[in-house]
Amino acid sequence: MGIEGIGARVVRKEDKRFITGAGRYVDDMVVPGMKHAAFVRSPHAHAQIKKIDVKKAQAMPGVIGVLTGKELKADGIGNLICGWMIHSKDGSPMKMGGWSPLAVDKVRYVGDAIAIVVAETKGQARDAAEAVEITYKELKAVVDATKALQKGAPQVHAEADDNLIFDWEIGDAKTTDAAIKAAAHVTRMKIVNNRLVPNAMEPRAALGHYDKAEDHFTCWTTSQNPHVARLVMSAFYNVAPENKLRVIAPDVGGGFGSKIYIYPEEIVCLWASKKTGVPVKWVADRTESFLTDAHGRDHVSTVEMAFDKNNKITGFKVDTIANLGAYMSLFSSCVPTYLYATLLSGQYNIPTIHANVRTVYTNTAPVDAYRGAGRPEATYLLERTMETAARELGVSPAELRRTNFITSFPHQTPVIMNYDAGDYGASLDAATKASDYAGFAKRKAAAAKQGKLRGIGMSCYIEACGIAPSAAVGSLGAGVGLxxxxxxxxxxxxxxxxxxxxxxxxxxxxxxxxxxxxxxxxxxxxxxxxxxxxxxxxxxxxxxxxxxxxxxxxxxxxxxxxxxxxxxxxxxxxxxxxxxxxxxxxxxxxxxxxxxxxxxxxxxxxxxxxxxxxxxxxxxxxxxxxxxDPANFTFPAGCYICEVEIDPETGTTDIVQFVAADDFGNIINPMIVEGQVHGGIAQGIGQALLEGAHYDASGQLLTASYMDYTMPRADDLPSFKVSTSNTPCPSNPLGIKGCGEAGAIGSPPAVINAITDALGITDIAMPASPSTVWAAIRATKKH
Amino acid sequence: MYSVNYHRAASVADAAKLVKSGDAKLLSGGMTLIPAMKTRLAAPSDLVDLSRIKELQGVKVSGKTVTIGAATTHYDVANDEKLKKACPALAHLASLIGDPAVRHKGTIGGSVANNDPAADYPAALLALGATIITNKREIAAAKFFTGLFETALKDGEIIIAVSFTAPAKAAYEKFRNPASRYAIVGVFVAKGKDGVSVAVTGAGDDGVFRSKEIEAALAKNFAASALDGVKVPAKTLMTDLHASAEYRANLIAVMAKRAVAAANA
CATH class of the missing domain: 3.30.365.10 (Aldehyde oxidase/xanthine dehydrogenase, molybdopterin binding domain)
Structure with a gap:
């Protein structure tokens, strides 16, 4: 390697402008004649719109236009779509309800956009937005996916009976059931993966500019994929043909998945620019981000893992209910299916797997891919189950994993994926060594003398990156090539x-x-x-x-x-x-x-x-x-070990060490890779200990600001010990596997395994906040 | 934020006049009011800024008597050398408020007037038996904090300073809300000539209060061990997303114990 070539720790070229405040984001863009927009949003989780009166708003100072969904429809702007078709196991296509960029007859979650106000200033636009008078007929809301499936639950979309979008399966139910029946031991768990809010540092924004002279649109937007945005806005939303629509995603301050999708606001700003004759800029405030950015996770699952008398896994059965929120976001359908259940074999030789997934509408923000997208949910199930199984079987969690590792490649799993390369034992060895896994008992005893509860937990994750071979994803329902x-x-x-x-x-x-x-x-x-x-x-x-x-x-x-x-x-x-x-x-x-x-x-x-x-x-x-066009997915994998110390008086969890041993294939810039791992682990620890989106029964988001939604901060986190032992990926010319999501995928089960180990319990809900941990300690004392 | 008229008061008398205009609100550090205005939850017609009035600033210690001007920032309270000698617990409390930006902007008078149920100062003032001095009168802390965000202040009444007698021993321990980092429970323990006083913030369903159970145990023996087994009733404590009443009751005892240990250290 040269000093600036592959493998060099080159300082990031872009950081100078970012850390000196010279980055250029959508909100920095100024177009001559540009005006400002505010959206009128539903305060109700579920209601019929009886009447929209914009007269008062239109007469407010500085107001240029107030536009509603009726006018949008009249101009032929289409509904938002989900771009990945999933069929239920009975062969029927997923039941997609309509998502109008501006709601016309009904609102389905708090924050649903109803009208746009364009005014000279942002303040005037917001003042006028408050003056739009809307008469609602409130309807009963449902926010919990399990409850939404029950007979008589409020129906979110007429298209989806019992709010069921699809009932999908993968793998072999018969052989898996037989394996469970014949097993020497079965570990059974009910596992919840908590809903998260992405919280990119830069909120979403859009600037729509219609140039009358050229009959041409330009859209500056906070997008992770501006070309896909242009394609979808042209082909499905009838904003403009591709040759008359330019999409620019300038500096974008974080996405974590939430900026993949095309949201109502960019479509509406473009359309409103033509309608009002002025360029229209909208920038979300933090409350809008909490309410309307696509959320992540939100699964409820039951699992059964079968073992033979030699502690070899003989089968794995999963039943999952996934909450997709009020509308099907762009890739929402593939997250709890092909990005999730195809990873349920983990790093293990599992002869048979069956997963059933039901996706459900509720009166909550749409749910889509969030850092890891399906793989964190799969890893959480597997690695919580493996740790629990080891405790039930009375064997070391490390050894139970090693007993079941896949050691020869290529390896065909029972759930589509064909692993091309890996060395799971090497990562396990590196992590156990770096964490002095063997010396834990001594540290636990020393902590006990100080009145602290110490625990250790492990997670051996695998994920699929490098998405994806176009023909393969096309055969699975994707609307695009990758x-x-x-x-x-x-x-x-x-x-x-x-x-x-x-x-x-x-x-x-x-x-x-x-x-x-x-x-x-x-x-x-x-x-x-x-x-x-x-x-x-x-x-x-x-x-x-x-x-x-x-x-x-x-x-x-x-x-x-x-x-x-x-x-x-x-x-x-x-x-x-x-x-x-x-x-x-x-x-x-x-x-x-x-x-x-x-x-x-x-x-x-x-x-x-x-x-x-x-x-x-x-x-x-x-x-x-x-x-x-990639030949295969890539399969980064690794072993994470987390050690915690809990204060039993307050329930506070202190992460005393966190070790990550990853296999990312060949690495271009180790410094950037370490940064990705650090950030990913911070988000994973965030999910495990701190973060959680909570709606009340009426559909109001209780965690709609940083006063109530806990983002990880530096003092919540330890200094991470990270290392890599890499097997080059044979499926692409550079041997790269990918490192962007690993930290967020691998870390939550390691943290929860450590906490349950410290407390001597089977499960604890994420986020394991001090009050949750304290309540768990109290419950064990009552027994 | 809605549009608002901003006035910078030159003196307390000036502020008292200005605050009569429209639906005016007094602004000190603005650490609560400004965010509320930015999210359109508060909409005063006028703001009267007290933060530049010289006579409201600074800490004075005369013998055992401590007087802190209402517009003194948390940073200045935390770092005042005279206060660190007279009542280090209060300086320490101020150093725990918010983050550096908040501590350089927020003021003791603003915090006391707002009486957020999770604010730190109310616990200290109640436990110290402090007096709140306004431009009209003097009010004992026990009569001043009347409920959630409620005080004995009348419309347009302006806090000038707070004053108290330095205790023999005192300490403050706070358990933070993981998201907001406000107190889920904050306990201020003070031992002075009138005995032991223990005030709790962040937990009461009617705001800051004195814990009789803990005071009774400590009156006999001002030691952390005196609190072993003391039960704090949960009935009048708050339950929210972050903590149940039972958890708060437990934390009150734990924080009190730690505060007493710190006070005796």
Whole structure:
């Protein structure tokens, strides 16, 4: 590795502008004549709209327009859609209810958008929004997915009887039931995965600009995938055809999944710009973010894991109810199905698996992918169950896992996935060593002397990244392909621009993607620029989520670099009068191997553009495009160990150590990878100890601000001990697996396993807040 | 935020005049009022800013008597050398409020006038038997805090200072709400010439209160061990998303025990 190439701890190029306040986000964008929008939102979780009176609002100072769903419909703007078709086990398609960008007849959750007010200032828009008079007929609400399935529960959408969207299964029910029946031991649990609010630092925003002269729309929006936004807004929402719609996602301050989806606000701002004749900007306040960003998780499951007399797993059966909220968000259907149940084999040899998943409408915010998306839910089930099984069987949790590890690859699981490479024992060894797992009993005894309860917990996770082979996901119902594109433009002076369909909103692509180019041609990092986030610059792309930008996005760049390299070598061979096969590119020079003949890189580039002396028949220029469609998912895996100390008087949990041993395949920038792991673990600890979205029975969100929703803070977290032991991924040219979500996937079960170990109990609800832990301690004393 | 008229008062007399205009509210640090206005939960027509009035600022210690100006920031209370000697428990309490930004902006007078049921100062003032001095009169803390966000202050009445006699021993222990970091339970323990006084914030369903059970146990023996087995009734305590009344009752005893240990240290 060079000092700036693959494997180097290069400081992030983008950080200078971020930490000096020079980043440019949607709210920083100013267009001449731009005005400000506020949305009128439902205060009720479930109600019929009887009447909307905008007269008073329209007469307020500064108001340019007040627009409602009726006008939106009249202009032919379509309903929001879910882009992944799932069929129930009876063969029927999922029951998707309508989601109008502005509600017309009925509102289905607190925060549902009803009207947009455009005014000279943000304050005037908000004042006028409050003056829109809406007559509601309130209806009974349901917020709990299990209750929503019961007969007589309030019906959220007419299309979905008993609020059931689909009843889906994977695996083999018969063989799994037989394995459970024949088992020497069965571990049974009921496991809840708590609902989370994504809380990106930058709230969602949209600026819609209709240019009358060109009959053309521009949308600046907080998106993880601007091209998908343009595609969906063109093809399904009838905003404008693709050639007349430019979508720009500039600097975006965090997404965690919540900015994958197309929300009502960007569609409405674009439409309202044409309607009112002014550019329209909307920026969510934090309350709107809590209420309307797609939430994550919210599963209730029962599991049964069967073991033979040698403690080998013989079968795993899962029944899950997943709350999808009031509407089906863009990828909501694939999260609790193909991103979840396909990972239920974990790191283990399990001969038979069966999972049944029912997804349910409720009067809550839509639920979709959130950092990990389905894999945290699968990992939580498996790793809570493994730890519990080890305790029931009286064996070491580490050994029970080791007994069941998959050790030969490729490995076909009973739930679609084909693992290509891994070494689960290596991660387990690294984590147990780093945490001094063997010395825990001594530490527990020492803590007991201080009146503290100490516990240790483990989690061996696997996940699927690099999503995904387009044909495979197409056969499973996806409405899109999941390849990535890249264009490498070598300028005449040898500097390089890389256009990518990936989108960086915290991941550091401007640095890591440039490192790849530096490695290839030996040009300085500073002479490589990464261009992303603008549909007018990058032709097409699928965006950033599912830890795919390294494995898929960079593979596309590598493919384009191959083509550039081949052409550059042809030009150099011609200029140096050498054989093409003898040309090597090193440290910014193009050389003939074994001779002192060489050209600086820029001269080859210049030759391509002067075209004075190119090989016969060669086109001028040095610019290549590639589309990369992955051959398989990638399978990052690892072992996390958490050790806690609990104060029994107050129920406070102190994480005294947290060890992460990961296998991410080849690593481009270890510093950025460690940052991703740290952030992921912080979110995972957040889920386990701190975070939880709570609705009351009437559908009001009780945790709608930081006064009640607990975000992890630095003093809630220990110093993490992270390491990697990597097996290169054989399925992509760079050997990359992906690291963006691992921390959030692997950590919650490790934390809860540690707490239940400390307290000597089977389960505790997440978040295991001090009051919850104290109540659990009190309950054990009563027995 | 709705539009609002802002007035910077030059003196207490000036503020008393200005506060009569429209639906005016007094602004000190604004650490509660401004967020409430930003979320449109409060909509005063006028704000009268007290924070620049010189006569409201600073800590005075004369013999055993401590007087703290109403517009003194939490940071200044936490770092006042005279106060750290006279009543280190109160300086420590101030250092636990909010975060550095809040401590540099928020004031003791603002906190006391707002009487948030989870604020820290009310527990200290009640336990210390402090006097709240306004531009009209002097009010004993026991009569001042009248309920959730309720005080004995009349419309337009302005707090000038708080005053108390330094205790022989005192300490404050707080258990924070994990989200807001306000007190779920805060216990101020003071031992002075009138005996032991223990006030609890964050927990009571009617705001700050004195715990008779704990005071009785400590009156006999001012030691942490005196509280072993003392039960605090949960009946008049709050239950919310973060803590049940029973949990709060437990925390009152635990925090009191830790406060007594700290006071004796």
């Amino acid at each position: 390849w990535e594109s890249a264009e490498v433009r070598v300028n005449a002076v040898g500097t390089i621009e890389v256009l990518t369909g990936s989108h960086s909103h915290g991941q550091g692509h401007e640095t890591t993607f440039a490192q790849l180019v530096t490695q290839r041609f030996g040009v300085p990092l500073d002479s490589v620029s990464i261009v992303h986030g603008d549909t007018d610059k990058v032709q097409m792309g699928m965006g950033t989520y599912g830890s795919r930008s390294g494995a898929v996005g960079m593979s596309a760049i590598a493919k384009a670099l191959d083509k550039v390299e081949a052409k550059a070598k042809k030009i150099a061979a011609h200029l140096l009068e050498a054989d093409e096969g003898d040309i090597v590119i090193e440290n910014g020079e193009v050389k003939v191997a074994g001779t002192d003949k060489s050209l600086p890189w820029f001269q080859v580039a210049l030759a391509a553009y002067t075209a004075h002396n190119l090989p016969a028949g060669m086109e001028p220029g040095l610019k290549e495009t590639a589309f990369y």
